[in-house]
Amino acid sequence: MSIAPSALPISMRRIEKRFGSVPVLRDLNLDVEAGEFLTLLGPSGSGKTTLLMILAGFVRANGGSIKVGGDEIITTPPHKRNIGMVFQNYALFPHMNVFHNIAFPLKQRGVAAAETAQRVEKALELVKLQGLGERRVDQLSGGQRQRVALARAIVFEPRIVLMDEPLSALDKGLREHMQIELRALHRRLGMTTVYVTHDQREAITMSDRIAVMNAGRIEQLDKPETLYAAPKTQFVAGFIGESNFIPVECRNGSVWYQDRRIQTGAPTPPAGRHLMVVRPEKLRLVTANEPSTGINVLDATVSDIIYQGDSFVCYASLSDGRQLTLRDYCRSDVLARMPAPGQPITLGLDAKDTILVAAEG
């Protein structure tokens, strides 16, 4: 079973959706490449699920165009779109056993019984559920239901697969395991996949690209590495990974925090107020006699230290009362010079790791 040759790109243009007078999606444009694993990431109410529902055809947009491989599908009814979908609660048919659930899309397409049996068997194998075809849905565990839903969504070799928070009902360990398995399955089958989640870690783990959504718009569309290393807005910097924000000012072509000049890896942004994004793991403790070329140093006081086994978290406050968080692994050299609460420390941040975003609001 190979889907790769038929994987198609999706092109969404000027998608508008309002519920009553409340805008949910505003002038949304998005291109998904053929065979790509793209994640729509955002908080609840950001419009990511609505966009997925419009793609599947369950929700009618107020305006816009969706082209799959060049064909307009915005008015195509859902059953003619040939798009597979994995639902949040799996939506398995409770009155059918596993085999009939997976065979359902093939039956609708008039596939002969012998071929159906063969393809269902293959799909079961693909999701590692061999021999469970005769089980009733209510005899399956959460993880197994998840796999049946997945098998059902890919057995008819759809051009596109949509997934609506498919792992959110699983416990943490199983969720992380399924993330890796879904990723591997996608690599193997190569179908164009649009995945919806509010879990940034899940998005980073699985995606080729992530579209971060906020209030009905795409804030940033990039590879996970780029999103993390170079967020373009405060929202993205805050939503992806942990961040502390420090207000800085740009004047005369350089960046200033209070009276200290800040070095950055990127060109200096236009004059005005900006925010410096400080990630806990990019900060480190600087000793007094260390040369400070290429790093920004900040003086702070330790307010608390939390020991977490493999790592520790140090909460420090700057002179203006702002809190910074530092995280490091518990190596013996770090532990040897672990500061105590109340102690003054110097925090260092590499110029290359210093990110500026425009201040919002």
Add this chain to the structure above:
Amino acid sequence: MSAQSALLKEIAGPAGQDLNAQALRADARRESLRLLALLAPSLFLVCAIIIVPIGWLFWLSLFDETGAFSAANYARFFEQASYIGTFITTFKVAFIVTGACVLLGYPLAYMLSQLPRRAASICLIFVILPFWTSVLVRTYAWLVILQRKGLINSWLIDLGVISQPLSLANNFSGVVIGMTHILLPFLVLPLYASMKTIDTDCLRAGMNLGAGPAATFRQIFFPLSLPGLASGVVIVFVLCLGFFVTPALMGGGKVVMWAMRMEQTTSLYSNWGAGAALGVVLLVVTLALLGLFQWLLGARATGVWSSR
């Protein structure tokens, strides 16, 4: 033998026994006794108002008019054709009324289940409203509407659709119309409740996987609504078998149902033995039907069908 091991031995009790086993068993016994004490009033009521009268009914049916012990009351059913006729009429009415309730009630319940919450609750009130009116009042209302010079006949004649009034009341069709109206909510309510539990994502999944609206209804919605339909059908059918007021009033004496026969036998002829036998037969037949239904549903449930 140290003091410590002596202490351990004391805690463990006699060899091979669980710690505090006796006390725990006594505690469990006390708990079940307390539960039984709480149940006692309702158990007594069930006994007094169900088991004793039914036993008595059965007992009465075994005596003829002279008070002699005999099976004459049961033998009569097979000897007199009118009893068989009544039996057939009763089942005919029950089947037709149940069928009419399904035909009218299924689309109604489906519409209710698809309406937005607010609209659905308003419509449900209209379904339940007749419950608050007496069956007698509603039956007379139907008589007014359906009789020879009633609402429907005079409208149809005024409109020129018919020249002679249709005989809608005081016959079989009157009984069916009246009973269908009264029993419809008993089908709609359980059916609506089960339709509401059908996951809309299942229907979406059906469409997503290539089934059109009609196919999704046939292959997913309908099978999932069957448990609710089955309970509605059972309730309506069983109520039909013992229905009295409506067929007595709307049938104009032409439609004799089992319950009417019972009333005649006991109040007109004062033959309690024969009346009791009628009751026993109705009870047994109803139980047999329920058993059959249960068995049919059970057979499906052990297959791929599940009500959960």
